[in-house]
Amino acid sequence: MNVKRSLEYSQLRREFGALKRKLSKIGFISTGSVIAMYKRCGKTHCVCHQDVKARHGPYFVWTRKVRAKTVTRTLTPDQAELCKRCIANMREVEEILERMKELSVNYIEGKR
Secondary structure, eight states: OOOHHHHHHHHHHHHHHHHHHHHTOOOOOOOOOEEEEHHHHHOOOOOOTGGGOEEEEEEEEEEEEEEEHHHEEEEOOOHHHHHHHHHHHHHHHHHHHHHHHHHHHHHHHHHO
């Protein structure tokens, strides 16, 4: 192995190691999405039936896939914020893993 190739591998390993450390600091993860819903109530005389801006809510709903089935849960505002952070963490994990795969291919193929 020549010196240039050795330096390239060293750089790849350093970046890979930095990504591993970053990955280890990410908290809980989750898939899905969280939306805020506003609803009309069952009282026909309520203003929410005439005015969209007067609808009740927000009600937070978390939707995700579990074994190819859509699962939906209503969340409290605190749970919704927590869930949003977990989903954002998952996106960061996916980005890091994609970069780690690229580095691994470059390492295997001997590229920079």
